[in-house]
Amino acid sequence: MTKLPPRELEVLKLVAGGFTHKEIGERLGITHKGVTATFNRALLRLGALNAPHAVHLAVQEGILPGRARRRPGPARQPLTERQALVLVAAADGASLTAVAARLGTTRQQIASSLSGAYIRLGVHGLPRGEKRAAAVAEARRRGLIPPAEQERAA
Incomplete structure (x- = not known):
């Protein structure tokens, strides 16, 4: 299992949450370049090609919690x-x-x-x-x- 340092894990969690590198930098008090560098190191450690692939691999390895699959059920909205x-x-x-x-x-x-x-x-x-x-x-x-x-x- 791949082990990520705390900062890389923190950035990966925020990327998985849909935040941009700029938003992550503001949230963590680091520069945009710092976020990018940290995220790129996480990509390398995971062997990922891009952000979605990194999140997928992290979920597969148990680094990030997976999202529960939505079971078919009641509609969120009625029919048009x-x-x-x-x-x-x-x-x-x-x-x-x-x-x-x-x-x-x-x-x-x-x-x-x-x-x-x-x-x-x-x-x-x-x-x-x-x-x-x-x-x-x-x-x-x-x-x-x-x-x-x-x-x-x-």
Whole structure:
């Protein structure tokens, strides 16, 4: 396991936290050049190519705590009007081209709206063939789109 001196570890933690070298220098009371030199030494010790690689390696080696992976779950935001409309139109399993024709738009715009809905509904990690059905079911469960019976009646 790679051991970093306290100052290099401190700078690496701040870089991992999203701070710029200038902000780190102000926070630690050292110059921008001092931060850069300290960070470059940490890169060399870790064998990293750049800042993201350094953070990745430090997490792998247990030097920095890893971030908990977000499990699929409730959306952070509800669906947009467009995403809900597209999801309702795509609920019957029609192709993207057919849904685009129904809504008078392009296949790419339909794909983009569905992709955004999958993320908001927490089903983006599912296998490709299961996403749409899971998204429709989740949106109905949350009351974001009407139940299938109301869809047919409309």
